[in-house]
Amino acid sequence: MDVLSHVPDPEIPVVSVVDLGIVRDVRENPPSVVITTTYSGCPATQVIQSDIRKALDDAAFADVKIEVALSPPWTSDWITEDGRKKLHDYGIAPPPKGIGAPGLKNAQAATCPRCGSIKTREISRFGSTPCKALWQCETCREPFDRFKCH
Amino acid sequence: MTANEAHFDYVLRLADDGLILSQRLGEWCGHAPALETDLSLTNIALDLIGQATLFLSYAGEMEGKGRDADKLAFHRDVTKYRNCLLVEQPNGDFGRTIARQFIFSTYQYALYQQLSSSTDRRLAEIAAKALKETTYHAELAAEWVVRLGDGTEESNRRLKDGFEWCWRFVEELFVTEPGDAALVSAGIAVDAAKLRPAFDAVLAATFAEATLPLPKFPRPVTGGRKGHHSEHLGHLLAEMQFLPRAYPDAVW
Numbered sequence: 549m550d551v552l553s554h555v556p557d558p559e560i561p562v563v564s565v566v567d568l569g570i571v572r573d574v575r576e577n578p579p580s581v582v583i584t585t586t587y588s589g590c591p592a593t594q595v596i597q598s599d600i601r602k603a604l605d606d607a608a609f610a611d612v613k614i615e616v617a618l619s620p621p622w623t624s625d626w627i628t629e630d631g632r633k634k635l636h637d638y639g640i641a642p643p644p645k646g647i648g649a650p651g652l653k654n655a656q657a658a659t660c661p662r663c664g665s666i667k668t669r670e671i672s673r674f675g676s677t678p679c680k681a682l683w684q685c686e687t688c689r690e691p692f693d694r695f696k697c698h
Numbered sequence: 699m700t701a702n703e704a705h706f707d708y709v710l711r712l713a714d715d716g717l718i719l720s721q722r723l724g725e726w727c728g729h730a731p732a733l734e735t736d737l738s739l740t741n742i743a744l745d746l747i748g749q750a751t752l753f754l755s756y757a758g759e760m761e762g763k764g765r766d767a768d769k770l771a772f773h774r775d776v777t778k779y780r781n782c783l784l785v786e787q788p789n790g791d792f793g794r795t796i797a798r799q800f801i802f803s804t805y806q807y808a809l810y811q812q813l814s815s816s817t818d819r820r821l822a823e824i825a826a827k828a829l830k831e832t833t834y835h836a837e838l839a840a841e842w843v844v845r846l847g848d849g850t851e852e853s854n855r856r857l858k859d860g861f862e863w864c865w866r867f868v869e870e871l872f873v874t875e876p877g878d879a880a881l882v883s884a885g886i887a888v889d890a891a892k893l894r895p896a897f898d899a900v901l902a903a904t905f906a907e908a909t910l911p912l913p914k915f916p917r918p919v920t921g922g923r924k925g926h927h928s929e930h931l932g933h934l935l936a937e938m939q940f941l942p943r944a945y946p947d948a949v950w
Contacts, residue, residue: 588749588751588824588827589747589751591744618752618824618827619823619827620826621823621827671734672733672738673834674738674742674838675737678741678745682734
């Protein structure tokens with residue numbers, strides 16, 4: 549797990565695959581790493597697998613199998629506290645926790661990661677990656693990414 | 699048709715709907731009315747292609763003839779495709795694209811809700827994951843239906859035209875095929891006809907908010923599930939399949 553916590557997400561390198569909750573389990577017998585995907589079509593999926601493989605190889609864990617699990621489906625609730633802080637410091641508003649299923653129109657206003665204002669609005673439901681939406685702060689006027697509740 | 703063939707055929711239908719619609723939505727890349735809509739349509743396409751890959755991989759394993767997701771997507775001819783006719787229709791204008799998306803995502807949402815409790819564990823897992831993505835698609839499409847319908851005279855007219863064009867393909871979404879009965883009674887497949895009330899309820903509520911009249915019922919067109927497609931699908935596949943067919947061993 550320690551090795552994996554240094555594997556950055558290819559799209560948001562400030563957080564690791566462990567921070568995002570992509571690594572689900574590390575098993576000893578037989579040695580394997582269980583990962584999941586955030587969104588079905590996330591283009592980073594293959595890169596994540598090869599990055600994990602390389603990190604394992606570099607740490608001399610050559611015989612570890614990587615398994616991809618579909619269930620239970622990934623949720624943004626699995627992003628760690630540490631991961632949320634890193635996202636915030638990087639300028640991405642972390643998703644509110646405990647929302648669970650989407651379909652809530654992401655109604656809860658995001659907090660601006662720059663000035664802390666809660667007077668914010670959604671500009672675009674979809675953003676630069678499947679996991680983010682575009683928001684804007686009404687107070688400091690800065691646009692920012694928000695990690696979607698999922 | 700053996701039980702295994704019927705099962706394979708059913709999974710292909712689930713896969714092909716998403717695959718073909720994602721290819722259509724991809725045509726909007728760089729052409730949508732605004733950057734935000736461009737991002738939305740292509741992100742929906744990305745989710746659908748991801749779902750299709752999961753379904754196709756499963757179909758390939760089930761078939762046991764060594765075909766993987768790529769092989770099934772790029773080396774299958776038009777008559778072997780099992781998608782509904784709605785998703786292969788040309789994009790038309792933005793109004794028609796939104797009408798098509800609203801119809802499809804509303805249907806797919808109801809479908810995945812049921813499929814996530816399928817006795818086929820693999821299908822249930824894919825559906826549970828995909829349902830979260832489709833929730834977002836259905837919501838976005840419904841918002842645009844309201845915005846265009848309750849917008850200007852022009853946007854209202856275009857959306858109405860879009861729905862009228864798409865409406866002939868709605869019936870097919872709720873048709874069951876001969877091989878389905880056994881799959882439905884085994885709890886593997888969803889009884890498509892039973893999805894209609896949920897679909898109609900969302901439709902009625904959204905149309906009321908959008909100040910749109912419910913579409914008239916033209917003579918339905920069906921056949922996609924049997925491989926009887928409109929001429930549009932062949933053109934779409936020609937573009938989608940060109941590279942892997944012309945350069946079979948190409949990698950990147």
